[in-house]
Amino acid sequence: MIIVRRVIIYHSSTHQLHAPVHEFFEGALIPYQESPTRANIVLTALREAGGHEIRLPTDHGWEPIRAIHDSAYLDWFKSAYPAWLAAGGSTSGAVADTFAVRQLKRRPNHPKAALGYYALDATTVITDGTFQAAYDSAQVAICAAEALSQGSRSAFALCRPPGHHAHADLCGGYCFLNNAAIAAQWLIDHSTAEPSGPVRAVILDVDFHHGNGTQDIFYRRSDVLFVSIHADPDRQYPYFSGGAAEVGEGEGVGATINIPLPARINDHAYLTILDQACDRISDYRPNWLVVSLGVDTFEGDPLGDFALTNEAYTLIGRSLAELNLSTLFVMEGGYAIAQLGQNITSVLGGFESFKAT
Amino acid sequence: MIIVRRVIIYHSSTHQLHAPVHEFFEGALIPYQESPTRANIVLTALREAGGHEIRLPTDHGWEPIRAIHDSAYLDWFKSAYPAWLAAGGSTSGAVADTFAVRQLKRRPNHPKAALGYYALDATTVITDGTFQAAYDSAQVAICAAEALSQGSRSAFALCRPPGHHAHADLCGGYCFLNNAAIAAQWLIDHSTAEPSGPVRAVILDVDFHHGNGTQDIFYRRSDVLFVSIHADPDRQYPYFSGGAAEVGEGEGVGATINIPLPARINDHAYLTILDQACDRISDYRPNWLVVSLGVDTFEGDPLGDFALTNEAYTLIGRSLAELNLSTLFVMEGGYAIAQLGQNITSVLGGFESFKAT
Numbered sequence: 001m002i003i004v005r006r007v008i009i010y011h012s013s014t015h016q017l018h019a020p021v022h023e024f025f026e027g028a029l030i031p032y033q034e035s036p037t038r039a040n041i042v043l044t045a046l047r048e049a050g051g052h053e054i055r056l057p058t059d060h061g062w063e064p065i066r067a068i069h070d071s072a073y074l075d076w077f078k079s080a081y082p083a084w085l086a087a088g089g090s091t092s093g094a095v096a097d098t099f100a101v102r103q104l105k106r107r108p109n110h111p112k113a114a115l116g117y118y119a120l121d122a123t124t125v126i127t128d129g130t131f132q133a134a135y136d137s138a139q140v141a142i143c144a145a146e147a148l149s150q151g152s153r154s155a156f157a158l159c160r161p162p163g164h165h166a167h168a169d170l171c172g173g174y175c176f177l178n179n180a181a182i183a184a185q186w187l188i189d190h191s192t193a194e195p196s197g198p199v200r201a202v203i204l205d206v207d208f209h210h211g212n213g214t215q216d217i218f219y220r221r222s223d224v225l226f227v228s229i230h231a232d233p234d235r236q237y238p239y240f241s242g243g244a245a246e247v248g249e250g251e252g253v254g255a256t257i258n259i260p261l262p263a264r265i266n267d268h269a270y271l272t273i274l275d276q277a278c279d280r281i282s283d284y285r286p287n288w289l290v291v292s293l294g295v296d297t298f299e300g301d302p303l304g305d306f307a308l309t310n311e312a313y314t315l316i317g318r319s320l321a322e323l324n325l326s327t328l329f330v331m332e333g334g335y336a337i338a339q340l341g342q343n344i345t346s347v348l349g350g351f352e353s354f355k356a357t
Numbered sequence: 358m359i360i361v362r363r364v365i366i367y368h369s370s371t372h373q374l375h376a377p378v379h380e381f382f383e384g385a386l387i388p389y390q391e392s393p394t395r396a397n398i399v400l401t402a403l404r405e406a407g408g409h410e411i412r413l414p415t416d417h418g419w420e421p422i423r424a425i426h427d428s429a430y431l432d433w434f435k436s437a438y439p440a441w442l443a444a445g446g447s448t449s450g451a452v453a454d455t456f457a458v459r460q461l462k463r464r465p466n467h468p469k470a471a472l473g474y475y476a477l478d479a480t481t482v483i484t485d486g487t488f489q490a491a492y493d494s495a496q497v498a499i500c501a502a503e504a505l506s507q508g509s510r511s512a513f514a515l516c517r518p519p520g521h522h523a524h525a526d527l528c529g530g531y532c533f534l535n536n537a538a539i540a541a542q543w544l545i546d547h548s549t550a551e552p553s554g555p556v557r558a559v560i561l562d563v564d565f566h567h568g569n570g571t572q573d574i575f576y577r578r579s580d581v582l583f584v585s586i587h588a589d590p591d592r593q594y595p596y597f598s599g600g601a602a603e604v605g606e607g608e609g610v611g612a613t614i615n616i617p618l619p620a621r622i623n624d625h626a627y628l629t630i631l632d633q634a635c636d637r638i639s640d641y642r643p644n645w646l647v648v649s650l651g652v653d654t655f656e657g658d659p660l661g662d663f664a665l666t667n668e669a670y671t672l673i674g675r676s677l678a679e680l681n682l683s684t685l686f687v688m689e690g691g692y693a694i695a696q697l698g699q700n701i702t703s704v705l706g707g708f709e710s711f712k713a714t
Contacts, residue, residue, distance in 0.1 A: 024381045024479070026469065027452045095384045098478040099456035101527065103573065104597035106590075112383065113596035121455040122381070122479070170458065216460065233463075239470035240461035 007329065007348050009046055009054040010144045011158035012136040015039050017129020018161055020093045024122040032125065033303060033335050034174035039160040042331065045341025046158075049349070057136065057143040064142050065135075067185045068178055068217060070169035076118055077134070077176060081126045083111035093125035120165075120172035120238070134161050134176040141179035141330055145186040148288065148326045156293075156329040156348060157183065164211035164292045164332050165238060173209065173238060180205075180292045180330040181217045184224055187288040187328070198223050202286040202325075204277065205230065206316065207294025207332040208304040210242030210258065214292065220252040225284045227277050228292075229270075231305065232260035263305040267312040270297070274319050281323060289325040294333035295343040301336045313343045317350025327351070364686065364705050366403055366411045367501045368515035369493040372396050374486020375518055377450045381479040389482065390660060390692050391531035396517040399688065402698025403515075406706070414493065414500040421499050422492075424542045425535055425574060427526035433475050434491070434533060438483045440468035450482035477522075477529035477595070491518050491533040498536035498687055502543040505645065505683050513650075513686040513705060514540065521568035521649045521689050522595060530566065530595060537562070537649045537687040538574045541581055544645040544685070555580050559643040559682075561634065562587065563673065564651025564689040565661040567599030567615065571649065577609040582641045584634050585649075586627075588662065589617035620662040624669040627654070631676050638680060646682040651690035652700040658693045670700045674707025684708070 016036040022029040046052055065074065084094035089112065096115035100108075107117055115126075137159040144155035163180055165173030184201040191199040203218070205211035205228040218224040233242035248256040257280060259273060281289065295313065297306040320327060329348070334340045373393040379386040403409055422431065441451035446469065453472035457465075464474055472483075494516040501512035520537055522530030541558040548556040560575070562568035562585040575581040590599035605613040614637060616630060638646065652670065654663040677684060686705070691697045 022384075024384075024386075024454050026454060027379075027381075027447055027449055027482070029386055090384055092384055097381050097383060097480075098529075098594060098596055099473075100458050100597055101456050101473075101477045102462070103524070103527075104477060104569075105459070106597045106600070108596040109591040110593075110596055113594075116456075116458075116478075116596070120458045120461060121473075123454075125384070167460070170460075172455075212461075234466040236467075237455060237470075239455060239465040239467055239473070240457055240463045243463070 005153060006052050006352055008147050008152055008155040009052045009158060010057055010140045010155060011043055012057055012140050014136045015133045015160035018127060018133035020125035020127055023125060034161060037337055038334065038340060039158055041337060041341045042158055042344050045345045049345045057139040059139055060142045064182055064186045065138050065177060067189065068168060068181045073118055073169040076114055078131055080115065081128060081130065087111045093127040095122050095125045118170060120170050123174050124171040124176060137161055138177045138179055138182050141183040142186050144328055145183040148328055149187060149190045154327045157331060159331045162332040164205055164207060164214050166213040167216045175213060178213050178217060180290050181214050183328055183330060184290045188223065191287055200284065200286045201288040201290060202227065202281050202284060203290045203292060204281060205292035207292055208296035208306060209237050209333060211292055212238045212241040215241060215256055218252065219248055219256060220250045222251045222255050225255050225286065227257045227281060229259045229273060229277060232262060235263065264307045266307050267309055270308055270312060271315050274316060278319055278323055286325065289323060289327045291320060291327060291329045292332045293329045293347060295340065296333040296335055298336050298339060298343055300339060303335045310339065310342055310346055313346035314350035317347040318354045321351045321354035362510060363409050363709055365504055365509055365512045366409045366515060367414055367497045367512060368400055369414055369497050371493045372490045372517035375484060375490035377482035377484055380482060391518060394694055395691065395697060396515055398694060398698045399515055399701050402702045406702045414496040416496060417499045421539055421543045422495050422534060424546065425525060425538045430475055430526040433471055435488055437472065438485060438487065444468045450484040452479050452482045475527060477527050480531050481528040481533060494518055495534045495536050495539050498540040499543050501685055502540040505685055506544060506547045511684045514688060516688045519689040521562055521564060521571050523570040524573045532570060535570050535574060537647050538571050540685055540687060541647045545580065548644055557641065557643045558645040558647060559584065559638050559641060560647045560649060561638060562649035564649055565653035565663060566594050566690060568649055569595045569598040572598060572613055575609065576605055576613060577607045579608045579612050582612045582643065584614045584638060586616045586630060586634060589619060592620065621664045623664050624666055627665055627669060628672050631673060635676055635680055643682060646680060646684045648677060648684060648686045649689045650686045650704060652697065653690040653692055655693050655696060655700055657696060660692045667696065667699055667703055670703035671707035674704040675711045678708045678711035
């Protein structure tokens with residue numbers, strides 16, 4: 001008899017409090033792509049797949065979030081929407097239109113301008129429920145990390161809003177709090193010290209877009225290896241980082257690995273590159289693996305230009321299982337709504353099926 | 358008999374080539390505020406006022422523009438719209454939605470992202486005719502400067518698009534090329550050397566908004582005194598600069614004077630402050646005075662919150678005339694369309710009437 005070891009699922013229904021209507025994209029207002037439907041569909045697919053334990057998060061407070069994010073940024077985020085309303089802003093949500101680019105360094109006092117100091121684009125629309133949704137999304141990641149630290153071999157944090165574009169003090173790309181970074185730091189902080197040296201974590205980012213926020217957070221550290229496989233930023237968001245020449249700074253040199261890829265990459269080419277990345281991860285001998293799991297690499301994704309089929313996701317899950325590490329999946333992007341649930345369950349299914357053999 | 362010495366007017370009809378339909382403002386798309394109607398109305402009012410010599414510009418080429426702007430920025434600006442179209446962008450115009458904020462320094466290669474490297478907000482929509490309009494707007498300023506250097510005591514450059522928010526390598530606030538800075542530099546470069554020391558120019562910026570671009574361009578120089586009277590940036594665009602504590606750097610310490618003002622300031626209070634600024638200008642003993650002339654300080658301006666009446670503009674013109682300097686007016690903002698022509702002709706009328714007595 002095969003005992004399938006199922007990945008534990010964490011989610012929160014409060015993500016639905018974050019539901020902006022529009023985003024500004026290439027000169028036009030378009031429907032907000034990072035919609036509540038995304039997480040709802042994934043949860044439904046996981047329920048239908050069956051066999052998973054599905055848990056709600058408990059509140060672990062601010063400390064694990066403050067371990068990653070700048071205090072002034074968090075204070076701003078908490079008060080951004082009420083301050084925007086008080087300044088006459090619309091209930092459709094607070095969003096930046098003027099930005100602290102390059103030589104502009106002065107932190108502005110006006111609530112409408114603070115948005116452009118703490119955001120790198122116009123996707124991070126802050127509505128009435130955004131702060132609660134983002135806080136709970138981080139708690140989902142923290143609880144999943146706790147499950148691992150208590151002995152579970154794997155967990156999936158169905159985070160929404162996503163996190164990997166958020167820097168310590170910048171939101172962007174639909175992300176406000178960096179769930180994967182918070183979870184990785186939690187794991188490091190709650191591990192028993194190893195006689196062989198410091199506790200080490202890997203964050204493997206397989207979202208279509210470069211994880212600029214995660215990279216920046218750990219760029220000068222050697223205890224977190226950041227490996228990102230993504231669309232070349234010369235072609236795709238987030239544009240300003242993600243090149244192969246970015247390898248870390250100071251203590252962190254060598255602990256950032258960027259693998260930018262061309263458009264239309266297929267299953268075979270992608271999986272070959274993923275396996276090479278997995279070799280680098282094994283060599284690092286981490287205690288923990290956190291996977292920033294975006295499936296906007298799918299051939300039908302409206303925000304992507306890769307050509308992965310659904311079959312690739314089962315194989316991605318299998319490759320990750322072969323690493324034989326305590327593994328935390330954190331939900332990032334994926335916008336092909338009709339196939340989103342299936343693509344996520346395929347990753348977890350591939351991961352679980354390997355564990356069972 | 359009183360001989361009224363009229364201000365010579367320079368303008369170009371090609372400003373009409375720059376006519377974006379919308380801009381992104383506080384989460385919504387609104388009609389583009391910096392419309393062709395603005396300059397057309399001012400020209401009509403000047404014609405109706407009568408007595409002015411109205412001239413078209415001749416082409417002085419790139420050199421005077423390159424004396425202020427970064428070459429890579431100019432190259433980008435020239436190719437921005439065709440590159441945007443080639444990348445699949447809409448003919449409604451190229452505009453940034455993702456920005457090179459703070460720690461993001463990498464110059465992106467993608468044409469849609471380059472916009473967010475070279476712009477600080479979403480107002481600088483680049484359409485098919487924008488580059489020609491901005492180039493000709495700079496030529497209007499240069500020709501007006503040339504008239505001064507050839508002996509005219511005063512000239513008005515009816516520039517559109519405006520310029521004072523443009524840095525050496527950043528567009529923003531409807532501005533692409535800094536017409537006032539280009540004109541001031543032209544005057545310095547084309548003046549006969551003075552036995553008493555270097556040639557010096559003052560740029561007095563009376564637009565409602567802080568002239569962030571002009572400030573940044575001359576921030577480390579002592580031969581251009583920049584004096585700006587504007588809405589406190591804690592309350593109004595451009596938010597990231599314009600505080601009284603910004604006084605210049607290095608050689609330029611003391612040659613930047615910012616006078617941020619509260620909302621609802623009235624004629625009397627404003628004129629008192631202007632006269633104090635004029636004393637500082639006299640003390641500097643400049644060879645040339647360039648006035649960045651915005652009339653969005655008007656009580657009815659949709660972008661402003663000051664309370665100046667039309668009468669103030671006559672008195673502003675008179676105060677400037679009392680400085681008894683060779684004076685170049687460069688058109689900046691002003692969005693109360695119905696009164697825009699009258700407010701501008703009042704400044705010039707006040708200036709001319711003093712000259713005549």
